[in-house]
Structure formats: structure tokens, C-alpha cells
Amino acid sequence: MRTHSRSKTRVFALAALPLAGVLALTGCGAADAGEPAANNPKRVSIVVHDSFVDGDAFAAAASKATGFDVEVLTAGDGGELANKLVLTKGAPIADAFFGIDNTFASRLIDNDVVEPVAVDALPERAVKIAAELDGATAEQVPLVPIDIGATCVNIDSDWFAEHGVAEPATFDDLADPQYKDLAVLLDPTGSSTGASFMIATIAKFGEDGFVDYWKSLEANGARIVQGWTEAYNTEFSGVNEAGSRPIVVSYSTSPAFTVNDDETASNTRALLDTCSSQTEFAGVLKGSANPEGALAVVNYLLSEEFQSGIADQMYMYPVDESIELPSSWAKFAPLPADGQAHDLSSAEIQAGLDGWLRTLGDAVGL
Template sequence: MNTIKSVVTLALLAALVGCTGPATTSPSGAGSTVAPTESKTLTVVTHDSFAISDALKKQFADETGYTATYVAHGDAGTLVNQLILTKDSPVGDVVFGIDNTFAGRAIGQGVLTPYTPANLPASVAELKPDDSGSLTAIDFGDVCVNADKLWFRAKNLAIPTTLDDLAKPAYKDLLVAENPASSSPGLAWLTATVGAKGDPGYLDYWTSLKANGVKVVKGWTEAYSTEFSGSSGKGSRPLVVSYSTSPAFEVPKGSKESNTTALLETCFRQVEYAGVIKGAQNQVGAQKFIDFMLSKQVQADIPGQMYMYPADTSVALPEEWVAHAPLATKPFTVSAAVISADRDTWIRDWTAKVIG
């Protein structure tokens, strides 16, 4: 891949491009500066769920003159692992899709070059994972349990509302969740239970879920599209870990009511970030791409393409989102620093307790 360069090549390239962009402070040597690199190509490294409209991709290419290539590397965890494994020979210039469950690891491993866009909207700045300036929030969403309203109506059973409800006998064998070792929404919801129950209280909670018949599958697609009764797959389980935005996509044509609902007292707020990859051959282009992702056009495109909320909350939402995709008023939260320090231990202990 033409983006893979050795450290020596990057150093020579930086020297050759001279003043192609604003100088940035070098991490070595107080006060010294080096010019950011630039080339005619830009490689955007993403998670598998990245999507913006083709028209916007063309607009970015036309405005910048770059030939942009988009390369997906799995979910957020796989993406960060790839950046770490290749940090001496970077696989791209800019990354999108690192979320707040993996942000601390990416920053701590030094795979990013700090960059903060000018005139950052306040709602975007508030979502930063730390003060390093390494990652810029692009979108966010609440990972919550979703319920199939039609199933519960047919069974004349009340829809659960809280985490504790899910462990009650009335809801035995009804919930499907994703494995946090292989799924970013699975990890986000595991983090929700840590935020709600503490550590090690979350393990006791999962023990009760296991006793109540929770089914754990590898990823979101299997959970939502195959196991969940309220999706096109028409599975057998009427409760699934998904997003608060999912009900907006389960409104039958001609109806004003969604067939599903999100349980807003079960949510963890997931934030997705973009950042400049350290050692990028096109740092200038990487910065321009981050700026572009925060443009009003792209932010307005995100709900329909990636089913997430735009980080710039001044952007108008689709009409169906206002009606069917509310955010949690009090989502469970855990700091990026705590997640980074304890994530691997949580997953290990969860696996031993729930999977065995």
C-alpha cells in the first residue's frame, strides 16, 4: 500500500515538503517545529460501519484535490489494534471510528498526532476524551437495550425499563447481547453495567443475567438482524442490545409509530472520534478530512448513513429521529481513562463469569 512508509522516508518527506502547511510543535526539542507532511493521496482508515454519501466523498476530493482511499479495519477494537501493530509503518493518514471505550488505549500507545480544528463547536469540544487534543468527536449515540413492542403487546407483558428489570423472572430467555470481546456495542453495554453497578458489582449483575437466560452472540448484526424478534430477521428474542436510534428505522411505511423502543434507563453514551495518524504521509490532508467531517453537510449526513447523532448538536435531525430516536437523559458514564485502565480486566473477568 502506498501509505506504508518507513520512519526514514517520513523524515525525508517532511523535509522535502517544506512549508506545505502550518508548522506543528515537534515532540522533541522545546520550541522546535516541523512542517506537516502533504501528498496528493489520502488514506482514511475506518471501522466497518463508516459511511458518508458518495456525493460528499466526491465533494471532499474536488475541494482538496486529493485522491482519497477508504480502508475499513473491523470494529473499533480491531481498528485500534491495527493502528498499534503498524505504528512504525502507518497504514493510513487519518482514522475515523475510535470510540470512547478504546480512545485511552489509542492515545496511550502514541499512534496519533494531536490536532484540534479551529472554531470547534462547544458540543464537540465537550465530548473530548481527554486534554491531549489527539481525538476529535465526530458523532455519538446511546447503546441501549431495545424492545419489540409488538411482541410484548401480544404477550400482554409490560416492557422492562431498567437494568434490574432485565434480571427478573418475567423476562427470562428474552435478552440477546453482544460479546464485549468482539463487539463495540457489546463492550459499550458492558461498560454501562460497570457504570451502573460498579466494579466488581457488574459481575454479580451479569451472573443474574446469565441465570435469567441472556444469550450472548459475537456481534451486533447477529444479535439485531438474526436473534431479535423486532427486526427483519424475526428472531425469537424480543430484547436486544442496540442503539437508541434503532427504533427510527423500524417504523413501517405509512405508520407514525415504531415497532420497537429503546429502554433509555439502560444506556451508555458511545462517542466516535477522528484523529491524525502519527507518521502520516499526508498530515495536512488528515487535518482537512477531520475539518470536513465536522462540516454542516457531513454532520447532517451522519444520522442517515451511520445511525449516530452528529457531534455538532446545532445540526437539524431527521424528522423521524425527533419522534423515535430520543437520547437518554442520564446515560451511564465511565471516563476514558478508567476504561483504558480496566477494560481488559473487565472483559477477562466477564468472559470467565458469563462464557466460562
């Protein structure tokens, strides 16, 4: 069994995270973590989610590229990272951050956690994405897009061929009795991948219809598990021969992980009519001890050197469209076409997320 390394489990309830947990960070990199930044103007720190690239390698490369002593701090998953940044507003845990996605972007902006940065050096696609954020202007943006992707239902095509069952293609198909007991979903109260799928169902069925849709999935035998790793690497038959579920919520890029050795075929496929777009942002934290260094690290995240490794290391698309992608991605890891994804704005997500999670949790016993 191979294991896909893109794990995105998150905790959403801001009030549930004690302040002591906020300060429990893991650090690595070139800098001396015990020396205050005020005493070392070349030191700069960036806090990231735990699906980031190798921290030591990044710190070394970023230090060389920027001339600063870069330290990488890991703050758990992306939801935990957002909570920590809000709870430490005014006394930030780092100078810069990476890994806040569009689910939580408005939370940082609304709580005045970030320092806007100039847009003159951003790739064209990054400018377009950032322009949709609250507080963005023609000169500055509050958050900087670094990579993009999409959460989608994935299927084990080999399983369906072997069992003589037609492959599902749409949201409605997943509730069809012929797919009873075949799907594994993610608890949206504990996983951002699961929350992204929930958001897709809200965009598709509306706030008045998405709960009934989830009830129909539950009635059809869908299994809801806590995290993406358990769902994809354990339950999903497409990567684990012992897995019993040929339908799973994952990423549009996941089929690139299951290609054969000569990259001519993949045994899994993403259903692009079930996707929700995802963008991961970086930025400078307000109150940073080294805002110049923080901006330099954010700019490094946009560099060709870093952007060219995003696909292989994080299974996301680089925001810079000029970056050459792995050869298998065009066929096996396409993004949804324009207008195909089921999306809500970050502001809509921020306004409704807590209520949606409570309502759905009560309805299906999460």
C-alpha cells in the same frame, strides 16, 4: 425482514492480532494506492472502520471539497482499527483515521499514536467532549469527535402488547423471572456494542457487582451471541418475525429504523435507563506522510456536507448540533438525558477493560 445496517463487531485483544493482519487493508477512492505519498503530495489516505459510509462516494466528495486526492482504507471493525493503529505506530497505515470510539480513545493517546490538532474550528459539542480527553488543552485536542450515540437495551413493544406482558424498563427488570428467555445480549469480548453494555453495567453496579448481575441475566435465560448483526437482525423479534427474543442490546437510534411508513409509530423502543454513551473520533496520525491533507480530511468530516448525512447513513448523531435531523428522530431516536446514561471515562475504561473482560468471560463462559 428488514436489516439494520449498523454493524459494530470488534475484537479487543491487542496481542491476538498478528502483524500480518494489521497490514491487510481494503482500499477505495480517488487516489492511486500504489504511489507513495512522498511522490504525490496531493494524495491523502484515511483509514476507517467497516461501518463507515460508502468509501467511493466519500472519497469523491472529500476530494472535491479538500482539493486532495482522498483514498479510503477499511481496517475491519473499530477494535481492529485501534489495534492496527497502535501496532503500526511510527509507520502509520494512513494519514488520518475515523471510527475510534470512547472505549479505545485512551489507547491511542497513551501510545502516542495521534498528532494533536487545533480546536478553533470545532463545533461547541465537539469541544466539550474532546476537552475531557487526556492531553487536551484549550488550544489543541488529541482526537476530534465526529458523531455521538448511545448503546441501549431495545424492546419489541408489539411483542409485549400481544403477549400481555409488562414492558421492562430497567437493568433489574431484565433479571426478573417474567422476562426469562426473552433477552439476547452481545459478547463483550467480541463486540463493542456488547462492551458498551458491559461498561454500563459496571457504571451501574460497580466493579464488585457487575459480574453477579451478568450471572443473574444468564440464569434468567439471556442468550449471549457474538455480534450485533446476529442479535438484532436474526434473534430480535422486533425486526425478524422468526426471531424469538423481544429484548436486545442495540442503539438508542434503532427504533428510528423500525418506524412505520408514515413515521407515526415504531414497533420498538430503547430503554433509556440502560444506556451507555458512545462517541466516535477522527484524527491525524503521528508520522503521517501528508499531515496537511489529513487535517483537511478531518475538517471535512466536520463539514455541514458530511455531518448532514451521518444520521441517515450511520445511525449516529452528528456532533454538530446545528445539523437538522430526520423528522422521526426526536420521537423515536432520542439520546439519554444529561446524567441518565451509565458512563465511565475513557481513561477508566482503558485501565480496566482487559481485566473486566477476563473476569466476565471466566464467570459466564464467554
